[in-house]
Amino acid sequence: xxxxxxxxxxxxxxxxxxxxxxxxxxxxxxxxxxxxxxxxxxxxxxxxxxxxxxxxxxxxxxxxxxxxxxxxxxxxxxxxxxxxxxxxxxxxxxxxxxxxxxxxxxxxxxxxxxxxxxxxxxxxxxxxxxxxxxxxxxxxxxxxxxxxxxxxxxxxxxxxxxxxxxxxxxxxxxxxxxxxxxxxxxxxxxxxxxxxxxxxxxxxxxxxxxxxxxxxxxxxxxxxxxxxxxxxxxxxxxxxxxxxxxxxxxxxxxxxxxxxxxxxxxxxxxxxxxxxxxxxxxxxxxxxxxxxxxxxxxxxxxxxxxxxxxxxxxxxxxxxxxxxxxxxxxx
Amino acid sequence: xxxxxxxxxxxxxxxxxxxxxxxxxxxxxxxxxxxxxxxxxxxxxxxxxxxxxxxxxxxxxxxxxxxxxxxxxxxxxxxxxxxxxxxxxxxxxxxxxxxxxxxxxxxxxxxxxxxxxxxxxxxxxxxxxxxxxxxxxxxxxxxxxxxxxxxxxxxxxxxxxxxxxxxxxxxxxxxxxxxxxxxxxxxxxxxxxxxxxxxxxxxxxxxxxxxxxxxxxxxxxxxxxxxxxxxxxxxxxxxxxxxxxxxxxxxxxxxxxxxxxxxxxxxxxxxxxxxxxxxxxxxxxxxxxxxxxxxxxxxxxxxxxxxxxxxxxxxxxxxxxxxxxxxxxxx
DNA sequence: AAGGTCGCTGTAACCGGTTACCGCAACACG
DNA sequence: CGTGTTGCGGTAACCGGTTACAGCGACCTT
Numbered sequence: 050x051x052x053x054x055x056x057x058x059x060x061x062x063x064x065x066x067x068x069x070x071x072x073x074x075x076x077x078x079x080x081x082x083x084x085x086x087x088x089x090x091x092x093x094x095x096x097x098x099x100x101x102x103x104x105x106x107x108x109x110x111x112x113x114x115x116x117x118x119x120x121x122x123x124x125x126x127x128x129x130x131x132x133x134x135x136x137x138x139x140x141x142x143x144x145x146x147x148x149x150x151x152x153x154x155x156x157x158x159x160x161x162x163x164x165x166x167x168x169x170x171x172x173x174x175x176x177x178x179x180x181x182x183x184x185x186x187x188x189x190x191x192x193x194x195x196x197x198x199x200x201x202x203x204x205x206x207x208x209x210x211x212x213x214x215x216x217x218x219x220x221x222x223x224x225x226x227x228x229x230x231x232x233x234x235x236x237x238x239x240x241x242x243x244x245x246x247x248x249x250x251x252x253x254x255x256x257x258x259x260x261x262x263x264x265x266x267x268x269x270x271x272x273x274x275x276x277x278x279x280x281x282x283x284x285x286x287x288x289x290x291x292x293x294x295x296x297x298x299x300x301x302x303x304x305x306x307x308x309x310x311x312x313x314x315x316x317x318x319x320x321x322x323x324x325x326x327x328x329x330x331x332x333x334x335x336x337x338x339x340x341x342x343x344x345x346x347x348x349x350x351x352x353x354x355x356x357x358x359x360x361x362x363x364x365x366x367x368x369x370x371x372x373x374x375x376x377x378x379x380x
Numbered sequence: 381x382x383x384x385x386x387x388x389x390x391x392x393x394x395x396x397x398x399x400x401x402x403x404x405x406x407x408x409x410x411x412x413x414x415x416x417x418x419x420x421x422x423x424x425x426x427x428x429x430x431x432x433x434x435x436x437x438x439x440x441x442x443x444x445x446x447x448x449x450x451x452x453x454x455x456x457x458x459x460x461x462x463x464x465x466x467x468x469x470x471x472x473x474x475x476x477x478x479x480x481x482x483x484x485x486x487x488x489x490x491x492x493x494x495x496x497x498x499x500x501x502x503x504x505x506x507x508x509x510x511x512x513x514x515x516x517x518x519x520x521x522x523x524x525x526x527x528x529x530x531x532x533x534x535x536x537x538x539x540x541x542x543x544x545x546x547x548x549x550x551x552x553x554x555x556x557x558x559x560x561x562x563x564x565x566x567x568x569x570x571x572x573x574x575x576x577x578x579x580x581x582x583x584x585x586x587x588x589x590x591x592x593x594x595x596x597x598x599x600x601x602x603x604x605x606x607x608x609x610x611x612x613x614x615x616x617x618x619x620x621x622x623x624x625x626x627x628x629x630x631x632x633x634x635x636x637x638x639x640x641x642x643x644x645x646x647x648x649x650x651x652x653x654x655x656x657x658x659x660x661x662x663x664x665x666x667x668x669x670x671x672x673x674x675x676x677x678x679x680x681x682x683x684x685x686x687x688x689x690x691x692x693x694x695x696x697x698x699x700x701x702x703x704x705x706x707x708x709x710x711x
Numbered sequence: 712a713a714g715g716t717c718g719c720t721g722t723a724a725c726c727g728g729t730t731a732c733c734g735c736a737a738c739a740c741g
Numbered sequence: 742c743g744t745g746t747t748g749c750g751g752t753a754a755c756c757g758g759t760t761a762c763a764g765c766g767a768c769c770t771t
């Protein structure tokens with residue numbers, strides 16, 4: 050139990066070979082005769098030798114791990130994103146540092162500190178300032194996840210434009226007026242894009258877009274809160290376009306809790322197509338986003354090593370609208 | 381940008397001192413004259429020198445990071461848990477590796493691999509087998525999170541017994557019969573405890589406990605699925621005791637979606653007291669668990685270094701029942 | 712003035728792997 | 742038999758910090 054871990058030199062002594070041979074056997078490189086290999090392997094097996102990651106990192110000049118910086122971890126979106134990222138990184142034999150900023154004041158400083166312990170960093174949306182991002186990029190390869198490319202830092206993101214299509218659908222096909230957008234455009238680039246697509250769709254339909262969104266976080270509970278405020282107002286909206294499914298589900302729960310009929314009294318749409326969205330009653334009209342693929346693509350970009358001519362600078366993944374009943378479409 | 385990072389020896393040359401002095405200045409240890417210190421600091425500042433984490437790790441014989449192994453990351457419970465853990469670790473100047481097993485087949489192998497890159501590991505519930513846990517403990521300090529102590533491996537967990545109180549409340553105070561427990565006792569030690577408290581409460585009330593739980597995962601969507609199956613049955617339950625709030629909320633949404641009245645037709649209880657639980661209509665009767673504190677306590681235990689006489693072997697944190705309306709209590 | 716103390720700084724040996732380079736033996740070929 | 746060639750394996754120099762130890766002035770004691 051307490052015994053200090055074995056070192057390569059100790060294994061070498063036990064197997065009566067040199068450290069070089071131990072290294073060759075343990076990593077399977079170079080030429081080693083079958084007998085010697087077997088002898089070393091037996092010692093490794095018997096004593097449970099595992100090469101120290103720090104010794105290896107120093108020698109190989111790479112940490113063997115990458116980091117992903119996210120605003121938080123709550124909800125199915127991040128869970129799915131991390132799974133996609135993590136499994137791709139694992140397949141490459143590396144490990145993952147996850148850092149949730151949670152709007153901490155010292156987040157930027159921490160992120161720079163992380164750069165000293167990993168080979169590359171994926172940064173979600175604008176969890177950190179542009180200056181910090183640039184400084185980070187000077188220290189390690191960086192990919193922006195769900196945001197825009199910046200000064201040569203590549204980005205991986207989803208196509209947010211279907212929100213425009215959805216808005217047009219509500220305005221034109223269903224003829225709703227008084228739409229409200231729920232979500233904070235300054236909270237993340239994705240929400241910025243969606244808010245703009247929402248406004249543009251109004252202009253395309255020759256309607257004045259709402260001046261302001263209803264600014265709120267991206268969690269389910271935020272949606273319930275939003276429903277409470279919006280639906281208690283003098284002139285409640287006829288339809289609510291949410292920045293993501295989580296808030297949309299929250300709004301739905303809040304609306305149903307107030308005895309309203311959805312979509313009869315209020316139409317609701319989301320973004321993401323999380324599992325819950327097709328399970329609620331009515332089912333949620335939304336935009337399907339390949340979240341797992343987003344994480345995986347980011348990981349691949351990070352691992353393959355960035356830069357060089359012909360490197361990916363901006364990967365925009367396709368999304369698709371999913372029409373269900375919460376917008377008012379028949380079953 | 382692309383310039384290779386500076387090493388301590390290069391800084392030493394630039395400041396015309398020895399590496400030892402650079403190290404002394406950068407970590408603030410030992411005696412250095414004010415002038416020399418200023419000179420070295422100026423070079424460090426100007427060239428943006430940051431000591432390599434791998435060199436430091438090797439020399440200090442510690443990685444400066446700890447790992448937390450979880451079954452998954454979805455939902456407010458894990459998010460909260462990680463926040464508590466992470467902020468405590470950060471305060472100690474270390475960083476966090478998060479690993480989600482997601483029921484991967486090779487999870488055990490990966491966990492052992494992680495042990496080579498961190499100073500200590502927190503393992504949630506039974507994400508990994510007892511044998512792997514023991515092997516892990518032989519390589520690094522380990523704490524079990526939300527599980528029982530094992531062979532000298534300490535545990536941090538919450539008191540699950542209030543589920544018994546809650547069950548008694550449903551059976552005796554409200555007089556309900558036909559209770560169903562939703563959750564998989566084999567999925568985690570917490571759920572095992574809760575299922576047993578549920579059964580014991582039946583016996584205490586001189587009633588035959590249900591033979592089987594309704595086995596299902598711990599996410600909201602699992603709850604909706606459970607509601608679909610349970611409420612469509614010949615003799616639906618009068619009350620559902622859920623293993624956690626997430627599934628309880630799912631069951632609630634599913635029940636309301638089928639046009640049932642809660643708690644009129646069906647009473648529901650949960651565990652955790654997540655934010656959503658006091659926002660839904662009716663509000664959820666549940667057990668409040670100090671999730672963030674659970675994570676923080678685990679981190680402190682891990683960091684303070686385990687073992688030694690008088691060390692904490694089993695920290696059980698207090699929980700409290702929160703009576704609201706979903707069980708049938710008046711507003 | 713000899714010896715001691717104190718403050719500052721440099722030298723070099725670690726930490727635990729990886730790997731360039733070299734030596735050695737066995738074997739093939741002309 | 743001399744000269745490659747090939748396969749195997751050891752020596753030692755890295756990687757980038759940390760730190761024990763020693764050296765060296767300056768200043769203080771007796």
